[in-house]
Amino acid sequence: MSAMAPQGQAPPRAEAVPLLRLEAITRHFPGVLALDRVDFDLRPGEVHVLFGENGAGKSTLISIVAGALRPSGGRMFFRGEPLDLASVHHARSLGISAVFQEFSLVPQLTVEENLFLGAEATTRGLLDKRELRRAAGEILDRLGFPLRRNQQVAFLSRAEQQMVEIAKAFRSELSVLILDEPTASLTERETERLFALIEQVKRRGAGVIYVTHRMSEVRRIGDRITVLRDGRYVATVPAKETPDGELVRLMTGRVIEQIFPQIGFRPGRTVLDVQHLSTGSGSVSDVSLMVRAGEIVGLAGLIGSGKSEVARACFGLEALTSGRVVFEGREVSGATPRAMLERGFFYLPPDRRDEGLVMLRSVRENVALAALDTPDLALGPFLRRGAEREKVQELVARMNLQPPRIEREVDHFSGGNQQKVLLARSLTRTVKLFAFDEPTVGVDVGTRVAIYEFIRDLCEAGAAVLLISSELPEILHLSNRVYVMYRGRLRAELTGSEINQETVLGHFFAREAA
Amino acid sequence: MRSMEAKPAAAAGPALRWVQLAFVRLGVLPFLLLVAVVVFTLLSDNFLTSRNLLNVARQSTYLVMVSMGQMFALLTGGFDLSVGTMLAVTSVVGALAMSTAYAAMPDAVALAIALGLLAGFAAGASIGVINGIGVALFNVSPFMMTLGMASIGFGIALYLTGGVPVYGMPQEFGDVFGFGSWLGLPAPVWVTVALIFLLYLLVNWTRLGRYFYAVGGNIKAARLSGINTRLTLFTAYVLCGSMAATSGLLLTARLDTGEANIGASMPLESIAACVIAGVSLRGGVGRVENVVLGALFIGLIQNGMNLARIESYLQTVVIGALLILAVVADQFRLRYIANLQD
Numbered sequence: 023m024s025a026m027a028p029q030g031q032a033p034p035r036a037e038a039v040p041l042l043r044l045e046a047i048t049r050h051f052p053g054v055l056a057l058d059r060v061d062f063d064l065r066p067g068e069v070h071v072l073f074g075e076n077g078a079g080k081s082t083l084i085s086i087v088a089g090a091l092r093p094s095g096g097r098m099f100f101r102g103e104p105l106d107l108a109s110v111h112h113a114r115s116l117g118i119s120a121v122f123q124e125f126s127l128v129p130q131l132t133v134e135e136n137l138f139l140g141a142e143a144t145t146r147g148l149l150d151k152r153e154l155r156r157a158a159g160e161i162l163d164r165l166g167f168p169l170r171r172n173q174q175v176a177f178l179s180r181a182e183q184q185m186v187e188i189a190k191a192f193r194s195e196l197s198v199l200i201l202d203e204p205t206a207s208l209t210e211r212e213t214e215r216l217f218a219l220i221e222q223v224k225r226r227g228a229g230v231i232y233v234t235h236r237m238s239e240v241r242r243i244g245d246r247i248t249v250l251r252d253g254r255y256v257a258t259v260p261a262k263e264t265p266d267g268e269l270v271r272l273m274t275g276r277v278i279e280q281i282f283p284q285i286g287f288r289p290g291r292t293v294l295d296v297q298h299l300s301t302g303s304g305s306v307s308d309v310s311l312m313v314r315a316g317e318i319v320g321l322a323g324l325i326g327s328g329k330s331e332v333a334r335a336c337f338g339l340e341a342l343t344s345g346r347v348v349f350e351g352r353e354v355s356g357a358t359p360r361a362m363l364e365r366g367f368f369y370l371p372p373d374r375r376d377e378g379l380v381m382l383r384s385v386r387e388n389v390a391l392a393a394l395d396t397p398d399l400a401l402g403p404f405l406r407r408g409a410e411r412e413k414v415q416e417l418v419a420r421m422n423l424q425p426p427r428i429e430r431e432v433d434h435f436s437g438g439n440q441q442k443v444l445l446a447r448s449l450t451r452t453v454k455l456f457a458f459d460e461p462t463v464g465v466d467v468g469t470r471v472a473i474y475e476f477i478r479d480l481c482e483a484g485a486a487v488l489l490i491s492s493e494l495p496e497i498l499h500l501s502n503r504v505y506v507m508y509r510g511r512l513r514a515e516l517t518g519s520e521i522n523q524e525t526v527l528g529h530f531f532a533r534e535a536a
Numbered sequence: 537m538r539s540m541e542a543k544p545a546a547a548a549g550p551a552l553r554w555v556q557l558a559f560v561r562l563g564v565l566p567f568l569l570l571v572a573v574v575v576f577t578l579l580s581d582n583f584l585t586s587r588n589l590l591n592v593a594r595q596s597t598y599l600v601m602v603s604m605g606q607m608f609a610l611l612t613g614g615f616d617l618s619v620g621t622m623l624a625v626t627s628v629v630g631a632l633a634m635s636t637a638y639a640a641m642p643d644a645v646a647l648a649i650a651l652g653l654l655a656g657f658a659a660g661a662s663i664g665v666i667n668g669i670g671v672a673l674f675n676v677s678p679f680m681m682t683l684g685m686a687s688i689g690f691g692i693a694l695y696l697t698g699g700v701p702v703y704g705m706p707q708e709f710g711d712v713f714g715f716g717s718w719l720g721l722p723a724p725v726w727v728t729v730a731l732i733f734l735l736y737l738l739v740n741w742t743r744l745g746r747y748f749y750a751v752g753g754n755i756k757a758a759r760l761s762g763i764n765t766r767l768t769l770f771t772a773y774v775l776c777g778s779m780a781a782t783s784g785l786l787l788t789a790r791l792d793t794g795e796a797n798i799g800a801s802m803p804l805e806s807i808a809a810c811v812i813a814g815v816s817l818r819g820g821v822g823r824v825e826n827v828v829l830g831a832l833f834i835g836l837i838q839n840g841m842n843l844a845r846i847e848s849y850l851q852t853v854v855i856g857a858l859l860i861l862a863v864v865a866d867q868f869r870l871r872y873i874a875n876l877q878d
Contacts, residue, residue: 339760360762371760378760380753382820391750392761394743403742447761 039102041066041229042087042118042198047096049082054436056082059096060255062248064198064229069220069243071261072233074250074273075467080233083250084200087231088120089113111140117197117228121187121204129176133169133186134158137193161189166215180326181208188216199223200231205239217243237266238527249273252466270495274467281471282499283478289502290315293455293486294367296336299345305331307510308345313455318477318487320501320521322494324530328510329490330372333457337362337369350454363392368453370444372460372490378444381433385423386414388432388443393450417446422472438469445476456480457488462496474500498523506530560872563814564865565826568858569833576840583843590722596835597728598783602802603809603831604735604824605779608772610810613752613819614671614678616773619780619806621689622660623799626784628693628702630656631794635704645706652705656788657781663689664777668770686803693796702794713789724786731782736824748772752819801852808859809834814866834858 040063049057057079064070072080085091087098089107098105100116107113113120127136137158143150158171167185175183184204191199199220205213220230220243234240240247244261249272256272271277294313299306306328313319323329334340336347338358347355349365359369371377379388390410393399399410414428421442423435432443441461448456458477462470477500481487491497497504504516506529513529558566576583602619609616634652641648663685670681716723739745747768750758759765780802788794813830815822834855841851 337760358762359760360764363762369760371756377754377756380750380757380820382816383749383753387746387749391746391757391763394746395762400743403744405741405743405746407741 040064040099041101043099043102044083044087045097045099047083047086047093047098049079049086049091050094056253057086057093058253060250060253062255064231066227066229067224068245069224069230069232069261071240071244071247072231072250073240073247073269074256075470078250078273079253080250081202082253084120084122084202084231084233087113087198088118088122088200090120114141114194117195118200119191119194119196119198120200121184121191121202123202125183125187126190127175127183127186130174132172132174133162133178134171136175136186137161137190139190141193157193161192165189165192165219181212184208185212188219196223196226196228198229198231200233202233204232205234205236237269237523240269251275276467281467281474282495283475285318285478285500285502286482287318287502288316288482288484290484293350294336294488295348296332297346297348299332299335299347300343301331301335302341302343303331305340305510306335309507309510309512310345311505311512311515313486313488315454315486316481316484317502318481318489318500320497320504321488321490321507322492322497322504322526322530323507323513325492327507327530329507330459331510332507333369333459333488333490337367337457339369363451366452366454367457368392368448368451368455369457370448370459370461372463374440374444374463379432379440382431384429385418385432385435385443386411386428389414389417389428389446390450392447396451398450413450414446417449420449421446421476436466438465441465441469441473445473453485455486455488457490459490460492461489462491462493494523494526497521497526556872560869563826563869564862565812565814565829565833568812568862569829569836572833572836572840576836576844579840580843583840588839588843592832592835592839593725594722595839596832597722597724598787599802599805599809599835600728600828600831601731601779601783601786602799603806603813603827604731605776605783606806607810607815607822607824607827608748608775609678609682610807610815610817611748611752611819611822612769612772613755614769614772615682615807615817616664616667616678616776617682617803618663618667618686618689619776620799620802621686621693622663622777622780623784623787623802624693624796625663625689626656626660626781627788627791627798628696628794628796629659630785630788631702631705632696634706634709635702635794638706639704645708648706649709652709653785656785657778660781660784661774661777664774664780667777668773671773672766672769690796697794697796699796703792705788705792705794710789710792713786714792715790724790727782727786731779732824732828739824744768744771749820752816752821754820804859805834805855806831808855808862811859811866812862817863 042064044060044062046059046061047057048055048059060079060083062083072083074080082091086093089110089112092107098107128139131139134154138154143153143157155171162169162171165185165188167189169178169182169185169189175186178186188204204216208216223230232244240261246258247261247264247269248258249256249269251273259272267277274281292312292314296309296311299309309328309332311319311332321329321332331340335342338356338361342356345355346353349362349367354362354365357365362369375381380391390399390413394405398413399406411428418426418428423439423442423446432440435443445461461473461477465473477487477489489497489500498521501521504521504526506513506516506526508529516525573584582588602623606616606619630652633655634648637648637651638645667681667685670676671678713723718726739748747758747763750761750763751765751768755765758768784799787798791798809830810822810827811817812833813822813826815827837854837858838851841854
């Protein structure tokens with residue numbers, strides 16, 4: 023597209039005065055250095071991809087650019103002028119708009135009300151509803167989104183809510199557009215629509231900061247890539263020429279072979295057998311799969327594809343409408359989490375803050391939580407606190423928790439160590455099937471390696487493992503077999519050499535002919 | 537930010553540093569206690585005498601019991617606004633049952649007392665049971681559930697008595713449970729001490745105790761760990777009701793009448809005692825021994841203000857102000873903790 027621009031002056035001047043320049047930006051959180059002297063620049067008319075693992079500092083960086091966070095140190099320049107963003111509102115007034123993964127929509131309000139939230143047109147202090155209606159209609163038409171102005175946001179699908187969020191960014195003249203994993207919940211057609219929009223934005227001379235994990239998107243729309251790792255700037259490379267392996271090396275600091283362990287699979291008896299399972303919420307329909315002892319089965323798919331809900335339904339967290347769950351040869355359909363734990367099924371939730379840990383309580387209490395009814399830790403209604411302390415101390419040493427202090431509140435540990443606390447909990451009982459749901463979300467590379475080795479050891483010791491993950495490399499390198507889900511249904515079962523990026527990704531998206 | 541706040545602490549003497557650490561570890565309560573004791577000792581000669589302190593202990597027992605019950609509701613992330621009503625219903629039903637039984641069979645004093653105690657306890661605790669059913673089974677917010685029950689219970693207590701105190705209980709009831717004493721300690725104090733011990737054991741040494749913290753701290757995590765969260769919530773409100781009912785019976789014995797108007801200040805005072813003692817309003821944090829201290833502190837303040845002849849209307853102003861002060865202090869404490877990282 024840039025070839026269409028008149029030759030000569032535009033590119034060099036863009037080099038001279040970037041739209042946005044960040045110098046040595048630093049950001050502290052209590053106990054964490056989220057960004058450590060990061061440099062970044064954005065030229066007019068380019069898509070600059072931010073690349074990095076979870077916890078690398080991408081979200082913090084875009085929050086700072088969007089005015090949602092203030093840097094602890096460093097300087098920002100906007101069109102060459104020093105910039106000190108006071109708020110998201112301030113950023114928007116300069117045309118800097120962000121579309122975050124966590125939607126900033128009010129579910130009870132309509133599409134139109136959400137679009138102009140905080141920037142409502144008024145006449146003499148009263149809402150100018152006619153003008154708002156006109157402007158909302160105009161934005162939606164321009165973007166080509168199939169949304170009605172007066173729909174209530176709570177009733178929209180995730181993809182539709184994402185559209186509202188994107189439309190919000192377009193309500194004023196854009197200079198910098200920030201997109202955080204925008205395609206995570208979009209179909210292929212909606213994704214194409216978004217890419218066309220991004221082209222439009224570029225042609226108008228605005229810059230786009232694009233956060234993604236997906237290699238294919240990086241190639242497709244990216245101009246330059248800046249890689250972050252553990253809060254530090256690593257490199258900026260051209261998007262089209264840099265090979266995949268090189269990007270992974272920049273992102274993780276290691277070559278792939280060092281991250282993922284070799285696992286010896288010895289599949290034995292079937293531990294979990296799911297037959298034609300459907301859930302009440304409709305998130306899973308007619309899914310059949312099985313997991314054997316001594317193997318790791320990967321369950322892949324987009325966010326919202328129902329991969330998590332399959333395990334949750336088996337564990338008793340979702341109501342079943344039809345189908346059977348057979349565990350160790352016995353039907354357990356509709357059992358409670360407690361009954362499943364007693365039978366030896368352990369489900370590790372994806373969001374440790376939301377569902378995993380009691381943040382204000384100690385490591386000891388958190389690790390022991392799922393095993394307080396076992397004879398190891400309880401004598402009738404009473405707790406064996408000495409035995410509890412010994413057991414937790416031993417597990418904490420095995421997980422290499424840093425610092426290894428079991429009376430400290432979980433809230434005061436880093437993300438990686440919190441995850442270790444959660445994993446240690448799975449070792450307090452006799453478990454035959456481990457279901458790990460996004461086990462490496464928001465942890466650093468070192469902890470990731472430790473977690474992969476932990477999973478390998480469990481598998482090689484003869485446990486059955488169901489690995490649910492949105493991180494494709496994890497699925498590809500750890501699984502003996504892979505199931506791919508799409509919109510609540512099982513799309514494919516892959517084994518051996520079929521487990522490769524192209525094949526798995528091919529099943530991720532809709533094949534929409536029309 | 538962090539370095540800026542850490543500097544004055546480092547520059548100040550070790551004494552201030554020690555005070556800061558104590559504040560972070562123990563919360564605001566020890567400081568308030570210290571200030572209260574010093575102020576009231578200066579204001580009144582009679583304050584710091586063993587006779588008066590024993591008096592404080594006896595007067596505070598009723599609040600100590602209710603506050604310990606309230607703690608369970610708070611631990612699970614809720615609260616109970618109907619504790620005052622429970623006292624009223626317990627008192628009225630217990631007194632009615634006891635006086636009726638006593639009138640019917642004037643010779644069987646012990647039986648009449650036992651029947652009255654049983655009826656009163658059942659009536660008060662049943663409000664806790666209904667609260668528990670509403671909160672645990674029907675997911676009614678604790679605020680609405682207990683507020684509603686407070687209105688229902690108070691209405692019933694007034695309806696049963698017509699607003700008039702219930703007389704006619706056997707003399708022995710008051711003599712034993714209200715004014716009796718053993719080894720120099722009043723009977724209500726003995727009951728309270730026994731309950732403190734039992735609840736301490738329950739909270740710290742049993743599975744159920746641990747479940748209260750887990751359910752209040754993160755109900756989803758508790759559920760995923762195989763804990764019966766509904767049963768835990770239900771039990772918390774039943775325990776709260778039982779404690780309030782016990783308190784109501786002992787207070788009835790002390791007053792020698794069944795009254796619908798006792799306990800009106802209990803919801804505020806019991807929540808205040810817990811919050812001053814560091815029980816989190818968000819659930820999951822709190823200790824029995826601190827709550828006992830918190831309730832004693834409120835008793836101490838009221839006693840001291842009485843001795844210093846501060847008007848009772850002004851006393852409620854002080855209690856409210858202290859409650860807010862405690863919450864503000866707790867916010868500061870959380871900020872300190874974040875800064876100290878330990």
